[in-house]
Amino acid sequence: MAEAGRSEDGGDSALGRALRVLARLGQLALVGLVAYAVFVERSVGLVINTSLPLAIALIPVYVHRRYDFRFNPVLTLFVVVAAAFHSVGALGLYRSIGAFDQIAHGVAGALMAGIGYALLQVVESEYDSVVIPPRLRFAFVVIFAVAVGVAWEGVEFSLELAATTLGSEDALLSQYGLADVVLDLQYDLFGAVIVALWGTGYFDGVRTVLDEYVGPSGG
Numbered sequence: 001m002a003e004a005g006r007s008e009d010g011g012d013s014a015l016g017r018a019l020r021v022l023a024r025l026g027q028l029a030l031v032g033l034v035a036y037a038v039f040v041e042r043s044v045g046l047v048i049n050t051s052l053p054l055a056i057a058l059i060p061v062y063v064h065r066r067y068d069f070r071f072n073p074v075l076t077l078f079v080v081v082a083a084a085f086h087s088v089g090a091l092g093l094y095r096s097i098g099a100f101d102q103i104a105h106g107v108a109g110a111l112m113a114g115i116g117y118a119l120l121q122v123v124e125s126e127y128d129s130v131v132i133p134p135r136l137r138f139a140f141v142v143i144f145a146v147a148v149g150v151a152w153e154g155v156e157f158s159l160e161l162a163a164t165t166l167g168s169e170d171a172l173l174s175q176y177g178l179a180d181v182v183l184d185l186q187y188d189l190f191g192a193v194i195v196a197l198w199g200t201g202y203f204d205g206v207r208t209v210l211d212e213y214v215g216p217s218g219g
Helices: 014-041 044-057 059-067 073-096 098-126 134-165 178-203 206-213
Strands: none
Touching (some): 014 073, 098 178, 098 206
16 A cells, blocks of 8 residues: 555656646546537447546546555656547547557557556565566566557457447447558557656556555455
């Protein structure tokens, strides 16, 4: 359990405060997108595709209230941005801007790489006999992110197939063919490598949450 009022480095600087304000504005914007989906579009698919990103964007708020721990402001803003990419893309940018989907996958791949890194931190801290060499750490972080990307593509394919089987024109998640899948995974890989090489430090605080649910001593 984190110490009361604990915050990662950088949270009390002027830049840190500015990043937190931007993150809060992004969260409010996502609330607005959900309201738009509910009251204007009245589309079940769009409501789901805006509500789930909002839930992800609010994770830093939940962690702060549940554990009295504040993530690094860079990570907080990054989580909100990653969520916003999917929410905005669901409004039509995935179809109208070809590269938008790939950029969103790159951001998601980076985020998943950070989660993979945090999982390794939990394992190393809970088991003294486990020592993970840097190269193996790098490989695991990248493979974890790409594996999540593959699973996501499987979900997209399954939902598209289900929509086709049921005679629905709109699937909850759209699938654009094998070439698009390969391109998406390449961007997942690119984002994961960037974090594995230079960005793992921003994800140190994620272990605070994972310790509770993954660690043997967690409740």
